[in-house]
Amino acid sequence: MKLFKQFTIIIFLSFLGEVLHTLIPFPIPASIYGIMLLFFLLERNVLRIDDIREVSDFLIFIMPLLFIPSAVGLIDVWDELRASLTAYVTIIIAVTLIVMVATGRLTQWVLQNQKEKET
Amino acid sequence: MKVFWETSTFFGIFITLFFYGAGTVLKQKIKHPLMNPMLFAIVFTVLFLRLFGIEYQAYNNSAKYISYLMTPATVCLAVPLYRQLDTLKKNFKAVMFGITSSVIITMLSVLAFARFFGLNRASYVTMLPKSITTPIGIGVAEELGGYVAITVASIVISGILGNIFAETVCNVFGIQEPVAKGIAIGCSSHALGTVKALEMGEVEGAMSSLSIALAGILTVAAASVFATLL
Numbered sequence: 001m002k003l004f005k006q007f008t009i010i011i012f013l014s015f016l017g018e019v020l021h022t023l024i025p026f027p028i029p030a031s032i033y034g035i036m037l038l039f040f041l042l043e044r045n046v047l048r049i050d051d052i053r054e055v056s057d058f059l060i061f062i063m064p065l066l067f068i069p070s071a072v073g074l075i076d077v078w079d080e081l082r083a084s085l086t087a088y089v090t091i092i093i094a095v096t097l098i099v100m101v102a103t104g105r106l107t108q109w110v111l112q113n114q115k116e117k118e119t
Numbered sequence: 120m121k122v123f124w125e126t127s128t129f130f131g132i133f134i135t136l137f138f139y140g141a142g143t144v145l146k147q148k149i150k151h152p153l154m155n156p157m158l159f160a161i162v163f164t165v166l167f168l169r170l171f172g173i174e175y176q177a178y179n180n181s182a183k184y185i186s187y188l189m190t191p192a193t194v195c196l197a198v199p200l201y202r203q204l205d206t207l208k209k210n211f212k213a214v215m216f217g218i219t220s221s222v223i224i225t226m227l228s229v230l231a232f233a234r235f236f237g238l239n240r241a242s243y244v245t246m247l248p249k250s251i252t253t254p255i256g257i258g259v260a261e262e263l264g265g266y267v268a269i270t271v272a273s274i275v276i277s278g279i280l281g282n283i284f285a286e287t288v289c290n291v292f293g294i295q296e297p298v299a300k301g302i303a304i305g306c307s308s309h310a311l312g313t314v315k316a317l318e319m320g321e322v323e324g325a326m327s328s329l330s331i332a333l334a335g336i337l338t339v340a341a342a343s344v345f346a347t348l349l
Contacts, residue, residue, distance in 0.1 A: 014190045027258020027339055034194030042201040049198060050241045056195035057186060064157040064282070064314045068135050069182035071275045072287050073162045075168070076175045079267040081209070087236035088273065091246050095228045095305050096277045096290065099250055102224050104294035104303030107217030111210060111296050 006055035009047070013038050131181030138163040146245055150156050155283050157314075193252075193310060197329035199317065203325035217299065218330055220240050222304035222337040226345040227248050241265055243349045247342045249273040252309045255335040263346045274309065281308020282315045301326025306334045 041047040074081075081088055085100030124130060141163075142156030168178055199204035200207070207214060226247060233243040245265035248256035253274050284321030285304045294300055297320055304312040305327030313331060 010191045013194050017190065017194065020187065027262060028250070028336060029190075029254030029257070029258070031193035031254065032189045032252070032335060034190065035197045035200070035328070035332055038194055038197035039201055040154060042197065043204070046214055049201070049313070050301050052195070052198065056198045059192040059195045060198070060317065063192050063310070065135065065139050065160075066157055066185055066192055067275070067278065067311055068139065068157060069131070069161050069179055069186050070271065071157075071279065072164050072168070072178065072274065073175055075165055077272050080246070080266065081272060084236070084238070084242060087232070087238055087242070088269065091232045092231060092273050092276050093250060093280065094232065095225060095246075095314050096248065096280050097219055099225050100281065100285070100288050100303045100307035101292045101294070103217050103221040103306045104221050104247070104289060104299045107213050107302045108294055108296045108299035110213035110216050113300060114210075114213060118264065 003055060006052045009052055010055055010059070013041075124171070125177040126179070128181050128184075131145050131183075132185055134164055134178075135160060135164075135182050135185060140165075152283055152287055156278060157311075158259045158283060161279075173279060174238040193331075196310075196313065196331070199321055199325040200328045203322055206298065206322055206325065207251055207329065208277045211296065214302060214326065214329065215333075217302040218306060218333045218335065221250075221330070222303070222341050230345060238349075240268070240346075240349055242269075244342070244346050245269050246273060247345060248338055249277050250307050250309065251335040252331050255339065259339055259342050262342055263342060275302055275311070278311025281312030285315045286319065297322035298326050301309075302330050305330025309335075 013034050014030060014073065016037055017030035017032070020033040021030040038047070042049065138160035139156055141208065142159030145159065146154050146156050150319050166177070167173075168175065229243070229246045229249070233246065241264055244263035245260055247263065247265070248259040248270055251259075251274070253271060256270050256274045257267055260267045282302055285308070289295075289300050293302055300319065301316050301323040304316045304323065313324060313327040316327035
């Protein structure tokens with residue numbers, strides 16, 4: 001019964017996210033509205049983490065699995081990708097690396113500046 | 120037999136679970152960043168479909184039921200974020216600065232590479248949303264007139280790269296602060312990277328989750344501006 005209730009809450013929030021996605025004309029997906037809703041409800045103490053703990057732990061735990069079907073879908077766009085393969089592959093790899101390193105270093109730099117000011 | 124593959128409800132789900140499970144077991148034996156259960160499952164599922172001549176559509180008729188859980192699972196990322204509310208409040212400035220710069224850096228580097236390779240406008244806007252979460256990325260690519268299928272591919276590949284190499288990249292480039300790691304991973308490789316960030320620690324996971332939402336939303340605005348620059 002506990003798990004049933006938890007699952008229902010999470011599905012209801014996903015559904016509300018869908019409703020907002022339909023009503024608001026921006027390309028923001030249901031899941032992002034759902035995160036905001038759940039965060040807001042937790043912050044306002046309308047919901048407690050205990051109300052969704054086990055099911056949310058489980059869903060986050062299986063998350064990598066949920067990406068597999070769309071990743072396997074790469075085989076269907078292979079021919080399109082092949083047309084400018086070098087450009088696409090270079091951009092994907094290089095930009096991911098550049099953004100990860102630059103963002104990490106910049107954020108860390110601001111954090112450390114802040115810490116120095118405090119001490 | 121072939122007809123059976125195409126109508127089975129559980130075949131695609133089963134082989135996905137099976138290869139993922141096998142990958143998880145192997146990961147405990149082989150400790151190497153490339154021994155990633157998700158990557159393992161993707162590679163072996165593709166090989167399996169190729170070997171038996173099964174169409175992706177037939178596989179996905181069944182496997183799509185796994186993908187249905189994506190939205191509820193993403194919604195649950197609010198839980199680690201809420202648990203780390205104090206961390207967020209304390210580091211608010213650094214977090215906002217990090218996420219905003221990441222969006223600008225993504226756009227600028229895609230623009231630079233597009234110029235370098237002489238890409239046409241459609242290919243360029245296809246790559247602009249490559250680092251954000253799939254549903255927002257699809258929306259951006261559609262609106263700007265990119266090739267949506269390739270955008271999806273680039274998003275998935277960015278995510279896989281982040282998931283596999285995030286830990287190594289952070290070590291090699293001296294990114295040690297958990298908050299900085301989380302922002303770096305979430306901004307460069309969205310939910311797929313976040314899965315790795317959550318394994319690294321709750322602060323990392325929470326900051327990465329926040330980055331998915333904020334970097335995604337900022338990209339919607341930034342991409343429409345940058346689309347006019349090529």
